[in-house]
Amino acid sequence: MASNEQKMTRMQLTAMVVGSMVGAGIFSLPRTFANATGPLGAVIAWLIAGTGMYMLARVFQFLAERKPNLDAGVFAYAKEGFGDYPGFLSAFGYWIGSCIGNVSYWVLVKSTLGAFFPVFGDGNTAIAIAVASVGIWLFHFLILRGVKQAAFINTVVTIAKVIPILVFIVILIFAFKLDLFRTNLYGGDLTGNIFEQVRATMLVTVFVFIGIEGASVYSRYARERSDVGSATVLGFVGVTVLMVLVTLLPYAVMQRADIAGMRQPSMATVLESVVGPWGALFVSVGLIISVLGAYLAWSLICAEVLFAAAKTRDMPKLFARENANQVPVNALWMTNIVVQLLVITTYWSSDAFTLMLNLTSAVALLPYLFVAAYGLMLARRGETYESRSRERTRDLVMAAIAVIYTAFMIYACGMKYLLLSAILYAPGTLLYVWARREQGKKVFGSVDWIILAVVIIGAVVGVHGLATGGIAI
Template identity: 80%
Template sequence: MASTDQKMSRMQLTAMVVGGMVGAGIFSLPRTFANATGPLGAVIAWLIAGTGMYMLARVFQSLAERKPDLDAGVFAYAKAGFGDYPGFLSAFGYWIGSCIGNVSYWVLIKSTLGAFFPVFGEGNTVVAIVVASVGIWLFHFMILRGIKQAAFINSVVTVAKIIPILVFIVLLAFAFKMDLFSANLYGGGLEGGIFEQVRATMLVTVFVFLGIEGASVYSRFAKERADVGKATILGFIGVTGLMVLVTMLPYAALQRADIAGMRQPSMAAVLEAVVGHWGAVFVSVGLIISVLGAYLAWSLICAEVLFTAAKTKDMPAIFARENANQVPANALWLSNIIVQLLVITTYFSNDAFALMLNLTSAMALIPYLFVAAYGFMISKRAETYELRPEERTRDLVMASVAVVYTVFMIYAGGLKFILLSAVLYAPGTLLYIWARREQNKTVFTVTDWVIFLVAVVGAVVGIYGLATGTITI
């Protein structure tokens, strides 16, 4: 456990939520949404995503208060509600998804630089990969010096990176043209109805909301347990407002088709079109600060999830060791080795940023589903509701909506990303087998065997699809 001087205030916990959520995704929203839909579809998408993620945030808040003994809640809830192997899958999925998300940050940074220095291309050239690799290990050794120091840096960066986003919103608000907004309303030129347009945005909305659980992951460092839930809600409300404005305002300044054709980060390209070249430079600098801050937050989260899973014997014991600065060093090493390998693979991807964005979202949905289902389970059977029983109906409704939302997100993502997720889940189970052998425990129950076999079949189909070109990356 952390010593007293490692404890985080509500403000620092909120900064972890904001720092995790405001990263690469928000800077890619204009083009990503314009490729899929117009303002009407965007409003519907944000209503669905905002409602679903708000309910999920409230489930996190409720569980943080009612199950204070479950630290690093993302996977701890899955284990408590559904057993050891589902708990492991939740921990592994959240951890590997976070690693993939960290890769997307490096790709976007290099793509941003590519607008000014062609040698970086779209973020997946050899030079881009080498520079990203240097960055990975610079952050690695900084974090090894101490979590409190890194958390303080994250708080400072969180404030710094919000400023360019606010400037973007203000300038676009002054450039608002109602006739353009009306012309773009139904996504003119796009095929398919509103439902298909909205569905095409769903994985993106999941990606930009990742980090909503940042305070929950760091619950063991909170000065006051109640601060975990409050930080989650505060961070969610603030960031959601920013993301909706960043998505909607470009439709009132430019034609949808023009926005859809811009390179990423499209927020920079939009501002350049409105105010000139300095706008692209301004947003690009803000993006690099933002993404580096988000990368720091998610590097901390990656190591913390793996470390806590090892502490509860869901991962091999080697990852439960801390260095003299109380940093989970072995967990951090494995996380960054995975990030390094994934950065190298981006060289072979047609659209590395989009692939990493969607795969990160797909990997996060299983852990989120377990959290929502566990919230539903304890409210349904009135567990812990001896205290404040009047909250049970409210919590049951919120958890039910969160379950429906996460199931819909998995459906909206499509079969491709389910199969790609299985390609990671099946071999990842080797870590679970290792941990169970260390403890001389039976590896699988009958139910666990069924889950494992489903993952293996999905992985085989996914690998076959990659080999034959049916699934493209």
């Protein structure tokens, strides 16, 4: 258990949620949505995503209150509800997905600098990878100095990075052209029906919402357990409003096709079209602050998930070691080694940012589905509702909607990213085998063998697709 000096206030927990949600994704929203749909499709997409993720946020909230003994809840709920191997898959999937998300941050930072310094290109040149590598290890040694210090820096950065986003929104509100917005309403010359347009935006909405569980992951550091749920909902509502406005307002100042043709970060180019070159510089500075702040938050979360899984013996005990500053040192080393390797692989990707964004979303969906399903299971059984039975129906409905939403997201992500996810999950299972053998326990049960077979088959098909060119990255 963390000492009193390491405890976080509600404001710091909320900043963890906002800091982990407001990162690379929000600055890429204008082009990403314009490539797929117009304002009408965007509104439908945000209604679906907002409702689904709000219900998931509420599931995190009531689980934090009803199961206070389950720390690092993202994977702990999967283990409690469905067994050891599903719990491991949830922990590993959340951890590796977070590592991939951290890679996307570095790619976007370097792509942003590429607009001013061509040597960085689209964020995956040799120079860009070298600079990102230096950044990875600078953050690594900062975090080793202590969680409390890093959390304080995250709070300050969270406040600083929201300012450019608010300025962008205010300026575009004053520049709003209703006729142009109406022209773009149905997507202009886009092909495909509205359902296909909306579906094409689903993975990016998952990506930008990843982080709602930031307070839940760090629940062991909360001064008051109730602060975990409050921070989750407060952070979610605030960030959702920002993301919807950043998506919709560009349609009122530019043609959809022009927005779709911009380089990332498209938010900078949109503001430049309205106010001139200083707009691009202003947003670019805000993006770098935002992404580095989000990277800090997610480095903390990555290490915490691996550490917590090791503490509950779902990962090898090697990752349960803390240093003198109560930082999970081996978990942090493992995280940043993986991030470093993934950053190097971006050199061979044709669109590294989009690949990392979509893969992060796909890998994160399984842990989210387990959380929603456990919340549904708890409410159906009536467990922990003995003294507050009136809340059971409410929680049952919220959890059911969250399950339907996450299941739909898995369908919407498509076969390509499911197979790429399996390629990651299959070798990751070796860590589970290692942990089980450390404890002298039986590795797999009968149901676990079925799950493992599905994962391995998916990985084999995925590797074959990559080798033959059937899956392009």
